[in-house]
Every structure is written in C-alpha cells, then in structure tokens.
Amino acid sequence: MGSGARALIWPALAAALVAALVLVPLGAVTIRAGGFGGLRGGDLSALWFTLWQAAVSAMLSCLLALPVARALFRRRFAGRGPLISLLGAPFILPTVVAVMGLIAVFGRRGMVNAALGGFGLPEFSIYGAHGVIVAHVFFNLPLATRMVLHGWQSIPSERLRLAASLDFGPHEIQRHLEWPMLRSVLPGAFLAIFLVCLTSFAVALILGGGPGATTVEVAIYQAFRFDFDLGRAASLALVQVAICVAALTLTARITRGESFGAGLDRPLATPLGQGALLRMQDGLAILLATAFLLLPIGAIVVRGLPALADLPPSIWAATRISLTLATVSTLLTLALALPLALAAPRRRWAETAAMLPMAASALVIGTGLFLIARAFVNPTSLTLPVTLIANATLSLPFAVRILLPEVRTLQNDYDRLAASLGLSGFARLRYLTLPRLARPLGFSTGIAAAFSMGDLGVITLFSDGRTQTLPLALFQLMGAYRMDQAAAAACLLMALTFALFWACDRIGHHADPR
C-alpha cells in the first residue's frame, strides 16, 4: 500500500495547485469586494440562457459526432489521416477568427445564403440563439468526434472480428460494441462541451444578436468592467463553479468505465459495415461534416491570404512570443494533466480538480491573481509567467477529459498484468502507460498548444504594454481599422495553431504501437 500512497503524491500536488489557482483568486476578489454581492433580475435570465444553450449545444455536438466518428472509423480512404486531423481544426480556432469564418459561410453575404438565393429560397439568418448554437456545434463537433473516434479505436480488433464472424449487423454492433463504448466516452464529451459553452463570451455576443442571448460570462464582464461591482462578479463566478461541480457529479453517475478486455493490438483486416447503404450513409456523414467544418476555415484563408505580405515586421516578433508561450505552457499542462488523469478513475477529487478551470471565469482569475501578485511585486513584471500559468490551467480540463476514457480502459485491462509483472513507477510509465496513451496524449498536447496560441483572456490586467502576442496584435490591428491586415494575422494565427496541433497529434499517432 506504501507505493500506492506514494503514487498519489503527484496527482495530489497537481490537484492542490489547480484548485488553488481557481479558488484562491476567486477568494481574493471576494475579500477585496467585502463579500459576495447580490445578483440582479437580469442575471437569472442570463443563467437560464447560459444553461439551456450549453445543454443544447453539447447535446447536438454529441449526437452529430456519432455518425461522423462511426464513418471515419469504418471507412478507409486516401487522405483519411490528414482529414481526421483537419476536422479537429475548428475546436482550436481563436473565437473571433472562427466567428468571422462562420459569418463568411452562413452570414447575410455568405455562401449558404447565396445558394439559397440562387434557388429563390428565403434568407437564413445566423444571428440569434440558434446562431450561437450553430457556432458552438462548429467549435465542439470536432472534439466530440475525436473523443468518440478514440473510443472506437480503443475497442480491440479481436472484438470486432468476433462481431464479424458472428455476422453482427449494424444493430448488433451498436448494441454490443458501440453503446457500451459510448457510455464510457460520451458523458465526458458532453460534460466538456457543456462546460465550454457555459463560459461562452464573444460567440454569444456577436452571434446572439442582442441582450436576449446574454451569458453569465457576459454578466461577469459587465459587473467587473462597467459597474466595477466585484462582489457581484464574484457571486456570478461562484455560480459558474457550482454549475461545473453539479454537472461533473451528474455525468459521473452516468459514466460507466466499460471494458472490452485487452486485445493483441492486431490491425483490423476487414473494416466493419460493407453494405452499399452503409457506405453511402458513411460517405454522406463525412462529406457533410467536412463541408460544415472546413468551409468556414477556407473562407478565413481566402480572406486573409492576400494581405499576408503586408503584415508589419512586428507581427513576427509577436509570433515568436506566442510560439514560445505555447510550448512552455503545453509542457506545464502535460505535467499537470498526466498525474491527474492517471489518478482520476479511482479518485473523484482528481477529476473534479482537473475540470474546475473550465468553469472559472478568466476575468475573475486574472483579477484575483492580480490582487495577490500586487501584494508582493509589480504585476507587470509577471506578464509572461501569469499568461503561461493561466493558459496551462485553462487547457488542463480538455487534456484530462481526452485522456480519461483511455486511462480507464488501460487500468481495467492492464492493471493486473502490470501488478503480476511487478511493473511500477517509471518503468510502468515508460513501457505501459505512455505507449498505450500515445494517441490521446498527442491529441491533448495538440489541443493544449493550440489553446495557448489563441488565448488572451487573462493577460489584460498584467500587460506591460510591450509583450505583444499574436492574438493581441490581431485585436490591435482590428482596433486600428486595419481589417485586411487583421484578416491576414488571423490566417497566420490559424495556420500556426493548426501546425502545432497537427504536429503533436501526428507524433501521438506514430508513437502508438497499435
């Protein structure tokens, strides 16, 4: 039992650190405010809108992910690997960039309305609650698809062969393989997406079309920036944390750590589902998902590419800073995520700690950290470390969420074997854990890196006015009327973010022994 306790040191440390990062700043803001402030009538309707749009967005993303992931798993075609990577792109796009891409496709002057107009059909408007949901599905369908696809890939090929030899039709496969797999993967995916949509800010404002689509995060922003009502901001932030914990408890009840048993890692000789109808169905799912996810990205490229050469030299300095920040904060994320994910199947606290940052308001964390830092040093001297820590913490939940289902499978399948071989500590990590988790590790590393490239939420209070990151430069260009150059910067940001994500994802793919 001694080694068991020792194995918990790292996850306990990581959990304590993350919980401290989320809760201590909230505490600092509350103390500064002299207690929690009362909520307003408008805050309740914001809460209601936040909850239902997040639930619907998460539900739709998960439902749509099922046929897409199934199709990607069943079919083999040229370019399948790159396509799977590419379909992950929307999830890692900086919000404002993605919204511009969506508007280019679904907006008044977008392709969809041009096509509708061509057929004499009425105009479709993206602005309103449904627009917010379309955008959230656009962002999160990639995450759900990848999580379900990883689920499919973790089913040993022996089980699929057995299914084939028993002449299972699609319904039997669904019942005996897909459904049990989904019960371990889907609640987590739903939870992650629900929590992302919970703290939606720019999407809700730009596509929401007005105050009817106000989220809690918008209310926090208003309380903080315009009313300087720290007490109310703290109360609202606490509401977000409470929703997060409630959602976490609920999904934990639904999730089953289903295990198909360990396999021999043999490749799948004949993919499942060979009927013509199934082929057509899969082809259609892949085609529609590709169009929905990649057209907006194409629009951003088309818009940004012409001005790429006009970008000022300072953009390259900003690019260097962003890349360095992304690299270091990704390492930090991994150092926190791996111990937490490995402990999470048996220790509920590890999962809760890992998911907490998702519900944290970037604005409140930033303000709290500022208040704490100011007691000791000049906050502007901390611009970079604070940005690093904030980025690492905010991408932690995704990393852990992606790792968790496969960690469960790994522990169910290999714990006894590892114990009987006396495999523990570093050797276990090196020969068992890391190789078997290579695929989700690569994916979550890619996501963490991409997040740190795009995020600028926490930095504003700590800004020293000199450290310019790529997203900040993008906003400054927009703020100075330079919309063409801003589009080019957005294009550059997207390309770099995707390159980072792709490199990590591919490394994980190649390191997978299967």
Place this chain on the structure above:
Amino acid sequence: MKKTLMLAGLLAASPALADEKPVLTVYAPEYFTSEWGPGPAIEKGFEAVCACDLQFVAGDVLPRVLLEGDKTEADVVIGLNTDVLARARATGLFAPHNEDTSALTLPIAWNDDTFLPFNWSETAFIYDKTKLANPPASFQELLDAPDDAYKIAIQDPRSSISGLALLLWVKSVYGDKAGEAWAKLAPKILTVTPGWSEAYGLFTDGEADMVLSFTTSPAYHIIAEEDDTKVAAIFPEGHYFMTEVAAQMKTTDTPELAQSFMDYILSEAFQGMIAMANWSYPAVIKEGFLPEGFAALPRPEKTFFYTEDEAEALRVPALAEWEAALAH
C-alpha cells in the same frame, strides 16, 4: 529545472532599464501602445523634451487603478472615457490638471479641472455609399425606414464605450421616447458585438450595411486607403460627443514630470499628430493639425453631451430600455 530556466529567460526578455533617468509611468488602454496606436509617437515626442523615461502600462486603465488604490504605480493615466469619470473622480486619487481649458476647441463646453480631453469625435453610423442607395438623411428617417432597409451592426453598451454612447445618443435625441425609438431600431439591428472592432469588421466585410462608429471614421479610409466610399450619415438631430481624457495622480512621486506631461498633451507636437495616430479630432485644432481629407469631413450641426452625473443617472434606466427593446 529546464522550465525554470525558460521562465527566467522569458522574464529577462521584458526590457530592464538600467539608466538613471526618472521614470514616468503612464497607464493607457491596450490599443494605445501598439505601433498602430498613438503611444509610440507620444513616447518619442515627450522623451525628446523631458529627459525622462516614459513607460506605458497598457491594459484596463480604470479597473487597474481601482484595484491598486493609493498604492498605484501610475503617475498619469491617459485614455479614460467619459462614462467612467464619475467613478474615477470618486476615488479621490486624481489631481487637478492645472491647464487652461479655454484653449480647447471642442464642440461642447469643457471646464473640468481634473480630466483633460486630448481627442474627440462623435457617434455616427458609417455606410458605403456605393452599396447603400438611399441612406437615411436623419435619425427619424432611420427609425421610420422599412425593417429590411438596412442591417446595422452596433456594440453592446454593457461591454463597449461606443455602445454606451449610442444609448446616450438615442436618449439625447428622443428623451422619454427612447424606448419607442429602440423598438423601431431593433428590427434593423443585425447584431450586437462586444467591442467596436468586431462590428466594424462586419461592416468592412459587407455583412452589415451600416455600423455604429464615429464621425471621424471615414478619415482613415480616405487618408490611409485612398477610399472615399465610406461615409458617415450626418443627422440634423445631432450626434453624441465622445472624448478620451488624461489625468495626473495625486500619489505620483514625480509631480513635476507628471505636470509637464499634462502640459505636453496640449502642445502642438502632441495635438498635431492625434488626427493621424488616433483617427479622431485633436482637442486643440490649429492650422495644419488636420490633413486635407480630415478637414473636409462633414460636421454635424449639433453635438450632444451629458455631464457625468446626468450620464450616470441615465445609464441604468437607458440600459433597461435597450434590453427590453432588443430581447427577443
């Protein structure tokens, strides 16, 4: 270990200053310090005359000062908007500017002894005259136009200063009837963005026919892009005044330097570059301060402005009217 080293390396990358010159710390908004903002020109110009080192700290100016209280590092703040002046004044942290406000050439009377305006403009709807055949000739025409006549992008008054200025604009024109005005405007609003940039992007991409911006916005297109198609719809009812101000801190440890910066704000060097660096009118307009395209911009006949107490009193009820009209 490696991580610590990298952190140390990153920290070292933020410039450390070794020379002996006195430092003037100026808090400014984020947009100020980029090479596209007025910050670099101000820094260069002031350092040439002050034998000091001007350091900008860019970010949320007032929230930061409010959080820091009397321990603030700031000697001077620049770039505050009029909507936060009541809250800023209440802190008691700001010292009088000691400048002669009769030198200001604003369209409204300004005799505040603490906050010193350095630029100004007015709210206006901008449109592309090659795309919009029948632009509204007045605010009333805009309201009475059919619902599908124009699609306008505006900013959220809860997160954006220009969005709040629109609320006050509508209030200035329509007073007690502002709620009805919003109800008429609501179907023409394409969407409400968190900040000015996103809305303006929607306009330049052709997604919105009109955008809430400033009477001075066309100057950028005329001068920097040689494009005279973007124009402001000038309404006979009047437009709402917007200004950014500067103030010196009571807590400064270099009061002479702070005062000489306040003097510098009204100098020809500073005021002469505002038009091109900030795309707004300088607070003091003299011969040659405005480039040709700028000077030729159409001017509204009437400019509205609420005092900070009036604006503070109007804000909450006006916001409620706005929310009621636009929530659907």
